[in-house]
Amino acid sequence: MTKKIGFIGLGIMGRPMSLNLLKADYELTVFDINQETVATLVASGAHAAASPKEVAERSEIIFTMLPNSNHVKEVILGENGILKGASIGSVIVDMSSISPVVSKELSVKAVEAGLHMLDAPVSGGEPKAIDGTLAIMVGGKESVFEHVLDVLHVLGQDITLVGDNGCGTTAKLANQIMVNLNIAAMSEALVFAAKAGINIEKMVQAIRGGLAGSAVLDAKVPLILQRNFVAGGRIDINLKDITNVMETAHDIGVPLPLSSQLLEIFHALKVDGKAADDHGGIVQYFEKLAGVQVKAE
Numbered sequence: 001m002t003k004k005i006g007f008i009g010l011g012i013m014g015r016p017m018s019l020n021l022l023k024a025d026y027e028l029t030v031f032d033i034n035q036e037t038v039a040t041l042v043a044s045g046a047h048a049a050a051s052p053k054e055v056a057e058r059s060e061i062i063f064t065m066l067p068n069s070n071h072v073k074e075v076i077l078g079e080n081g082i083l084k085g086a087s088i089g090s091v092i093v094d095m096s097s098i099s100p101v102v103s104k105e106l107s108v109k110a111v112e113a114g115l116h117m118l119d120a121p122v123s124g125g126e127p128k129a130i131d132g133t134l135a136i137m138v139g140g141k142e143s144v145f146e147h148v149l150d151v152l153h154v155l156g157q158d159i160t161l162v163g164d165n166g167c168g169t170t171a172k173l174a175n176q177i178m179v180n181l182n183i184a185a186m187s188e189a190l191v192f193a194a195k196a197g198i199n200i201e202k203m204v205q206a207i208r209g210g211l212a213g214s215a216v217l218d219a220k221v222p223l224i225l226q227r228n229f230v231a232g233g234r235i236d237i238n239l240k241d242i243t244n245v246m247e248t249a250h251d252i253g254v255p256l257p258l259s260s261q262l263l264e265i266f267h268a269l270k271v272d273g274k275a276a277d278d279h280g281g282i283v284q285y286f287e288k289l290a291g292v293q294v295k296a297e
Contacts, residue, residue: 006030006059008052008075008082009096010037010230014065015121017095017155019044024154025202029058052078056085062092068240069098076106088114091148095136097121097176097237099244101141101251102167107165116144119165121172122156123179125232125259127219133157137175139168166208173248176241177259180279182216184262187283187294190224200225220280225296229277229284236275239266269277 003026007018010032011118021028022045029047031054032038038048049055052075058059062082066072072094076082081094092110094103103119108115118140134156138145145161148186162171172176189212193203204221207213223229242263249256265285272288274281287293 003027003061004029004059005265006049006055006062006150007046007065008055008062009066009071010030010034010041011067012234013095013129014063014124015040016126017063017065017134018046019097020132020154020284021151022046028150029055035063036183039290051080051085052076052082053085056082056090058085060087060088060090062086064094064096065091066096067237068095069102069244070097070152072096072098073102073106077109083109083113083115086115093120093148093152094115094118094121095120097172097241097244098169100169100173100248101116103169104166107140116141116147117165118144119168120147120152121168123172123175124156125219128157128233129155135175136160136271137162137168137171139163139165139170143234170248173245175243176238177245177256179216180186180238180242180262180282182214183220183257183279183282184265185222186214186217190221190283190294191286191290191292194292194294196288199297200286200294201296204259204288223280224283227295229274229281230276231276233273233279235266235269235277235279235281238279239270239275242266 005026006029008031018041026149029039031049031050031052042048107117118138120136120138122134122136124134135158135161136156138161162168219261244260269285283294
């Protein structure tokens with residue numbers, strides 16, 4: 001592969017995505033504040049950089065996968081940021097889940113510096129990051145999208161150009177509403193069934209072939225029954241996403257009564273010490289209210 005790739009942010013999602021780029025034989029330069037993770041990538045064939053600026057100096061396509069808007073802004077605009085090191089014509093692909101307003105602002109800054117930018121958040125969590133089958137929703141110019149599409153296909157399966165800059169992050173916020181409210185509704189139903197004393201596994205088997213069936217049901221119920229809340233999508237990260245949802249919705253005049261309740265549930269879980277749990281751990285909020293635990297027979 002001739003394209004030189006940079007990847008900044010090697011967390012739950014960024015690390016397996018970077019490994020997939022190495023498996024596809026791309027030349028990869030990485031940066032993260034966690035040096036152990038960087039060492040893991042270097043052992044697999046990546047080059048380590050001392051800063052986002054150095055990543056940009058060595059790359060023509062720079063991916064970022066970071067926790068929030070402030071992190072993305074610092075990595076792109078900071079003193080040792082991407083804009084300080086990138087060559088004219090380089091492409092920044094921000095795969096973080098951040099505010100559409102910030103995505104648009106950063107794309108303007110990138111263009112002013114002679115660069116291109118796409119917002120390309122993902123859905124599918126850690127399992128799909130590992131096997132390279134993420135859903136990727138992209139905002140930006142079609143010509144830039146086409147230029148990086150072969151690289152995106154290493155990371156994801158369903159890749160859609162939604163519209164101009166900011167459209168990818170907007171689609172991701174809509175995704176987060178649906179996924180997390182689905183988990184919350186499922187959790188409420190599981191707690192109801194558990195309190196009623198029926199076999200949860202048999203109940204799920206009975207309903208999963210009908211309209212109640214979903215990818216969320218199939219992915220999360222086995223983990224809940226095992227009491228496995230190791231994060232694929234952390235509660236505090238989803239809290240951040242739903243906060244962005246509410247701020248954006250208020251700005252454009254869209255009331256979201258269910259999402260506002262979901263935000264309070266996330267805050268309650270954070271206060272209860274569950275911030276690092278997987279968002280399947282939403283069930284714990286309803287369990288606490290009902291005084292019952294959802295688990296395998």
